[in-house]
Amino acid sequence: MKFKAMLLGLALMPVLSVLAQVPVYLNADKPIEERVKDALSRMTLEEKVKMLHAQSKFSSAGVARLGIPEIWATDGPHGIRPEVLWDEWNQAGWTNDSCIAYPALTCLAATWNPEMSHLYGKSVGEEARYRKKDILLGPGVNIYRTPLNGRNFEYMGEDPYLSATMVVPYIKGVQENGVAACVKHYALNNQETNRHTTNVYLSDRSLYEIYLPAFQAAVQEGGAWAIMGSYNLYQGEHACHNKRLLKDILRDEWNFDGVVVSDWGGVHSTEQAVYNGLDLEFGTWTDGLSNGTRNAYDNYFLAFPYLKLIKEGKIETKELDEKVSNILRLIFRTSMASHKPFGSLGSPDHGKVSRKIAEEGIVLLQNNNNILPIDLNKTKKIAVVGENAIKMMTVGGGSSSLKVKYEISPLDGLRNRVGDKAEVVYARGYVGDSSSELNGVTTGQNLKDDRSEDELLAEALQMAENADYVIFFGGLNKSEGQDCEGSDRISLGLPYAQDRVIRELAQINKNLIFVNISGNAVAMPWVNEVPAIVQGWFLGSEAGTALASVLIGDINPSGKLPFTFPVKLDDVGAHKLGEYPGNKKELVTKHQGDTINETYHEGIFVGYRWADKEKIKPLFPFGHGLSYTTFTYSKPAADKKTMTADDTISFTVNIKNTGTYEGQEIVQLYISDKKSSLPRPLKELKAFQKVKLAPGEEKSVTLTIDKKALSFFDDARHEWVAEPGKFEAMIGSSSRNIKGTIVFELK
Incomplete structure (x- = not known):
């Protein structure tokens, strides 16, 4: 018996020896950061640079020598784009790439239901997984600043809190499938006219209070694995390689550890792309041999031009290793992750x-x-x-x-x-x-x-x-x-x-x-x-x-508007104050062409915030939506009259279905600062809950907030500030249909 065991042990020794030599990066059970470090150490300079840019319309190179796969992206966010030719937008001619189309994100936002958002993300993620995609290019969370924006239908409305709340479950649903959600378009991509040349200026307060919260929630609460830069410029730098947006805020303030992907054709400079936070370049010169005799992709800003600067000693490799580490981390979370689901495409479910x-x-x-x-x-x-x-x-x-x-x-x-x-x-x-x-x-x-x-x-x-x-x-x-x-x-x-x-x-x-x-x-x-x-x-x-x-009437409507319907354009701050779609300015460089400067003069007063400030009656207000039944609201109550900075306060209201249809009502909580050192909106959405009620049924709804809901962003101090004093909680069925108010105090 001992002799047989000894023979078995001798027979297993070569196998065990081979297993012991398996690289760490191939072991899916090892921590991702160990795998990243190990894989990076095995790569040549040329292999690293090759990973930073596209090799086709929707893919970037892996390292075949090391068994590191390519990355494949697909457009969303409402369904999985059909396969296109390697270098072209036209169809590849597949017969098995037809998908289910999901409602546009404006509709998803109108559900005001995070459960629907998770279901959406999970389902579209399953279709992406089945098609062997690693990155889903969506969702989009740019703010609805003007009703003329041709791309508003892809976004989640005018309110930063609603957008932030709805984007998080979508991301989690997608990424449960081993597919990275790539949240776009970061940032300030609020119009399509002159989208490549619009240079946006706005106060830090407007940036942090209105245009960044949904992106921040996507990163810090949703755990997004990828972010896509936008075409426009911000403070004179293109957003796809903008130091303020990508390094100072995204990396340093929010601790983002995913991949920054360029929008297709959004890169304009090798050195800016190297130093200002871009990881993966797509869409630059993909029409074949557009520059010399080499493959066009070799001429991307993060391709041979980057490699040449490194070999000439003009640029070090610190940034290169950071970019490749981010890309490897994405690969180990997606295509090289263990226990990936198979997904499904076009199913009845x-x-x-x-x-x-x-x-x-x-x-x-x-x-x-x-x-x-x-x-x-x-x-x-x-x-x-x-x-x-x-x-x-x-x-x-x-x-x-x-x-x-x-x-x-x-x-x-x-x-x-x-x-x-x-x-x-x-x-x-x-x-x-x-x-x-x-x-x-x-x-x-x-x-x-x-x-x-x-x-x-x-x-x-x-x-x-x-x-x-x-x-x-x-x-x-x-x-x-x-x-x-x-x-x-x-x-x-x-x-x-x-x-x-x-x-x-x-x-x-x-x-x-x-x-x-x-x-x-x-x-x-x-x-x-x-x-x-x-x-x-x-x-x-x-x-x-x-x-x-x-x-x-098989379904009782329960959606609410995620943006304001104005009567006329002059009722919108971006149009009333006269700079949309921007003012033509001087030439930036001979490559970038004319830049159109645009200042967001309305500041934080976007959507219902502007209508409230200017006392404008909208055609239909933010948060509005009727039902085939009727609901009554009780007088709201608070669990306390004062709160401290490290405390919370809860507001409770009873909702009763007084009609004959089963229905769902969305209870909305707005906060008003009664006295502030800086101008503030009349009210701001800070909580909501969707509740289903049978005819005659009554339920209690409790909405809880903390100091964050009372805070504004102070430009001078570069921090969120909640000033002590009196506040008012407004509970209603829309921004203009307030059912009850409660005054409370922050000590």
């Missing part, structure tokens, strides 16, 4: 998730005479009007454009739900953009229509005249100049002469419902003529199903 989020984010803006929900027992004919009832919205809009497994239009969703209970007829009403292709993805729709505006209107009016209900699906689309990357909107008004059609329909039929398909606020000069208005967003694959379920 993901379709259900998309629908659930869409249903919960739809906002009922107006419901005069309670004409919604539609009672099918008393309905024989529903007239549907508008191009947006049939136009696919998953193709277009820029980098968030998708190739979807399916998309249910509002018209089809309504017809599927109504069935044979009523006749559903359709008229075009207006013709907008008949294009149906982006980067080789086609909708398969032919929306060309040569009829005149008068002919289209006449058809719609004739059809609507004897209908029980008329539903106008209008708003914006994802074409250039609307809700689309690369350009801002031309005006606040609806395009394609929709206002005329809506007004004419309102005169013909008193049961008119306007469904606004958009990611932005629009002007509604006919608001008093249209009894029911629904904010329908861009809802993804299940758009039509979700809209039908709300319109018919």
Whole structure:
């Protein structure tokens, strides 16, 4: 027996010897920092530099010699982008890369439900994992400063607290799948007009109170593994290599240990990229042999130009090792992590998730005479009007454009739900953009229509005249100049002469419902003529199903606006004070072209903060959203009258469903500083909770805050300050519908 054991031991010795020699970086059970250090020590100078830049449109190199894989990124944040050719934006021609489209992030923010945010992130992360992606380029959390920003639909609204609260669970959901969330666009990317040349100036107070909190929460609470820089400049330096943003704040103040990724084409200087905090460069010269005879990627700012400076002794390798360490850390968290889930793509479960989020984010803006929900027992004919009832919205809009497994239009969703209970007829009403292709993805729709505006209107009016209900699906689309990357909107008004059609329909039929398909606020000069208005967003694959379920009453709407709807542009601080979209300034360098300086003169007064300050009545206020049921609020109570700096205070209110539908109400807590050494908003959102109630049911809601909720950022001291004195807690159902107030004191 001993002899056999000895023989077995001798036989195992070579195996054990080999196992003992396995590099630390390949051992997934070892701490990540040990793996990073070990892998870094084994790499050549050339291998390190090669990891810092793209090798294709969406990938960067690994180190094949060491078994370190490439990094593969994919656009989001609303679904997984189809595969493109190595060097081009056009399709690779795969037949198995169709995804589920999830609602745009404005819709997610409108749910005011962190559970929905986690479910969203988890589901889209599963699709990214299945497609073997390491980085999901999203979510976006730039602040809604102007309703003209063409990319607002990809972000989470105007309020820093709401955005910060909603982005954290999304990130955690994505990263549970071993996929890095890459939060974008850091920072101050609040318009698309002149996005490469706009040079932003603003006070530190505005930066820290309004534009940074969601990014900070993404890093410190969400644990984001990647951050994407933005195209614009800040204080004269491009954001993708901006020392103040990337080193002083992101690394030194927030202790970010992930990877800073450039936006595609956002890098302009080797030395600035080296010293100012960029790790991974994408999108610079990817059209083949654009510079000399070498592979274009070798000419990136962080490629041969960087290597040459090192070899000439002009730059040391300290920054190089830091960048490669950050990239290795990302790889060990993603593709080389142990116990990665497999993920899934285009599954029925993901379709259900998309629908659930869409249903919960739809906002009922107006419901005069309670004409919604539609009672099918008393309905024989529903007239549907508008191009947006049939136009696919998953193709277009820029980098968030998708190739979807399916998309249910509002018209089809309504017809599927109504069935044979009523006749559903359709008229075009207006013709907008008949294009149906982006980067080789086609909708398969032919929306060309040569009829005149008068002919289209006449058809719609004739059809609507004897209908029980008329539903106008209008708003914006994802074409250039609307809700689309690369350009801002031309005006606040609806395009394609929709206002005329809506007004004419309102005169013909008193049961008119306007469904606004958009990611932005629009002007509604006919608001008093249209009894029911629904904010329908861009809802993804299940758009039509979700809209039908709300319109018919299968689902009671519970969304609330994540941004203010102004009556006119002059009601917005960025427009009232006159610098949007910026003032042309001097040439910065011959490579960067003209820089457009823009100062945020409105400061901290963005969105409802501005409307409150200027005593402006909005079209629809921040936090607004109606229900098919009614809720009553009790008088709120506090657990104490005074609090100290290291203490908390809780406010409690009872909410009762006094209607006949089960519904959800979002209880919002705003704080007002009654006396401050610096100007402060009239009120600021500091807590909220979504509560579900059956008819007749009553629940107690408690919202707790600490000193942070009472603080402002002091530029002079460069710190958050909570001044002793009296504060007021305002509890309400929107920023303009306050149900009760409580005065308390900070000692």
